[in-house]
Amino acid sequence: MINTAEIQNAKNRFGVIGNAPPLNFALSIAIQVAPTDLTVLINGESGSGKESFSKIIHGLSHRKLGPFIAINCGAIPEGTIDSELFGHVKGSFTGAFEERKGYFETTNGGTIFLDEIAEMPLGTQARLLRILENGEYIPVGSSKVKKTNVRVVAATNVNLQSAIEKGEFREDLYYRLNTVPIVVPPLRDRGFDIELLFIKFTSDFAERNHIQPVDLTEEARAMLRSFRFPGNIRQLKNIAEQITILENDRVINSQILEKYLPKSQKSGLPALLNPSDLGGLNDYSERELLYKVLFDMKKDITDLKKLVYSMMQNDGLNAPSESVKHDLFKDVLASEAPVVFTRPAIADSEPVYPVYNQPLSENFIQIDDYQKSRENVEDISHETEEESLSLEKNEKDMIIKALKKNNFKRKYAAMSLGISERTLYRKIKQYDIEDED
Numbered sequence: 001m002i003n004t005a006e007i008q009n010a011k012n013r014f015g016v017i018g019n020a021p022p023l024n025f026a027l028s029i030a031i032q033v034a035p036t037d038l039t040v041l042i043n044g045e046s047g048s049g050k051e052s053f054s055k056i057i058h059g060l061s062h063r064k065l066g067p068f069i070a071i072n073c074g075a076i077p078e079g080t081i082d083s084e085l086f087g088h089v090k091g092s093f094t095g096a097f098e099e100r101k102g103y104f105e106t107t108n109g110g111t112i113f114l115d116e117i118a119e120m121p122l123g124t125q126a127r128l129l130r131i132l133e134n135g136e137y138i139p140v141g142s143s144k145v146k147k148t149n150v151r152v153v154a155a156t157n158v159n160l161q162s163a164i165e166k167g168e169f170r171e172d173l174y175y176r177l178n179t180v181p182i183v184v185p186p187l188r189d190r191g192f193d194i195e196l197l198f199i200k201f202t203s204d205f206a207e208r209n210h211i212q213p214v215d216l217t218e219e220a221r222a223m224l225r226s227f228r229f230p231g232n233i234r235q236l237k238n239i240a241e242q243i244t245i246l247e248n249d250r251v252i253n254s255q256i257l258e259k260y261l262p263k264s265q266k267s268g269l270p271a272l273l274n275p276s277d278l279g280g281l282n283d284y285s286e287r288e289l290l291y292k293v294l295f296d297m298k299k300d301i302t303d304l305k306k307l308v309y310s311m312m313q314n315d316g317l318n319a320p321s322e323s324v325k326h327d328l329f330k331d332v333l334a335s336e337a338p339v340v341f342t343r344p345a346i347a348d349s350e351p352v353y354p355v356y357n358q359p360l361s362e363n364f365i366q367i368d369d370y371q372k373s374r375e376n377v378e379d380i381s382h383e384t385e386e387e388s389l390s391l392e393k394n395e396k397d398m399i400i401k402a403l404k405k406n407n408f409k410r411k412y413a414a415m416s417l418g419i420s421e422r423t424l425y426r427k428i429k430q431y432d433i434e435d436e437d
Helices: 004-014 021-033 050-059 081-086 122-134 160-165 169-178 193-208 218-226 232-244 255-256 284-313 322-328 329-336 381-405 409-417 421-431
Strands: 039-041 069-074 111-115 151-156 180-183
Touching: 004 021, 004 050, 004 169, 021 050, 021 180, 039 050, 050 069, 050 111, 050 151, 081 122, 122 151, 160 169, 180 232, 193 218, 218 255, 284 322, 381 409, 381 421
Parallel strands: 039 151, 039 180, 069 111, 111 151
Antiparallel strands: none
């Protein structure tokens, strides 16, 4: 188990500022996993310091004397990322005038940090999965398999589970990378670490530029801690350097600090929805969609109450006391009269059959389940057969006439009959019509 002294030694060695419990927990995991060769996936918002954790893992591992390289997968064009990572042979594509070694070959025995791993193309993800499984890869344009011994530390600022559901990230690669997950906390969750980092940034900047560092009043410190910092440490550093170089006063109060904090990002509280800002359903934010779902649920619950109340009134269900009924169904009672749902009455003994009307004439024969005798039913099957034969004869005559009219040209005969030539051919065979063709 990692103790406080080991965490503090790692902070001093790698320049980590802060004492927030989430930060210490993430550091303890990094220290424990560093001596192994396990793949690590670092999760955290943009600007929260994920690359610093990759350097800590490399610096505390047995690979610390080997090479370390950090690659931003989102900054490399999709067409060249395979060549950058795995290398290529001469003539493998336009512009490949000579052989080139990839990062996985040049960092053999070291650590490679793949930042923004979610931006990696799916084809490249398949190649990376092979390296993680058996250390093998093939340069672009080559048929020769190469081996490498590289530890992979990946980082992302997006939800990879959601990317998997959208088909943008391989599920097998996710579980291979996520052997040991580390969650880097956002700056807004680090409390007084924000003040310590601000002092560090303004002191370093003032020393480099030979000016006096600034200090904050207590009100300014409270304002700084309450700011959400969507840009995290990177945003805090920019604000500290701006204040240090632009302000003449070396003591910064809340009024001065407020000028450097974007107003749209000062609070994380829900804002009122302006309908004029919505262009359509696709423009809705998650909060607005949540409101819509809640309103729909309220409508459904009201309709359900109406149904239950109607059943209580009409079907004799066990009803609660009047006071409880009033509390449960007061919105139903206050609205329009509830819809009355009725079900048909069913006798306890004999089944209910439909009632038939009297025949309209003596020649009409009615057949139903009550009929015991079928003596008055006349067999007309022979008439149906004769009618069928008559239809076939008429059809055969029409086909013969159409063939004769068009000099037995099937194409034109079919057109005159309004059928396809293939159907006409089938009918000729069916009726055994002699065809002069």
